[in-house]
Each structure stands twice: as structure tokens, then as C-alpha cells.
Amino acid sequence: MSEDNKGEDIKGARKAQACPICGKPASDAAKPFCSPRCRDVDLHRWFSGSYIVPGSENDEEDGG
């Protein structure tokens, strides 16, 4: 008789983070992105997007 191992033992049960840009599995070199390129894309987005600047008030009075 041979023991049949039904249950597959998954050794590498680690959480595979997906790249927030393209969705590919993140790479150890550019976590949490899949590649430095996607990291740059995200960075650019962040800068281009609306970011909050502390101590930056635009007081423009409207002449009425």
C-alpha cells in the first residue's frame, strides 16, 4: 500500500502583492511594484496629482 498524499502542502504560502500600477506580481527589487518603472509611474502620478502641501494657502480675493 502506498500512502497517497491528497492534501497538497503549499510551502511558499506567502502573500504575493500585486503591482498597484499594472497588477503584476510585485518584485523584491521594487516593492510593492513589479518594477522600478511602475514605481516611477506611481511617483509621477503622486506629484502630478493633487497632493497636500502643508502651510500653503492661496488667498486670492475676488474683487467685487
Ligand SMILES: [Zn+2]
Ligand atoms: Zn507594475
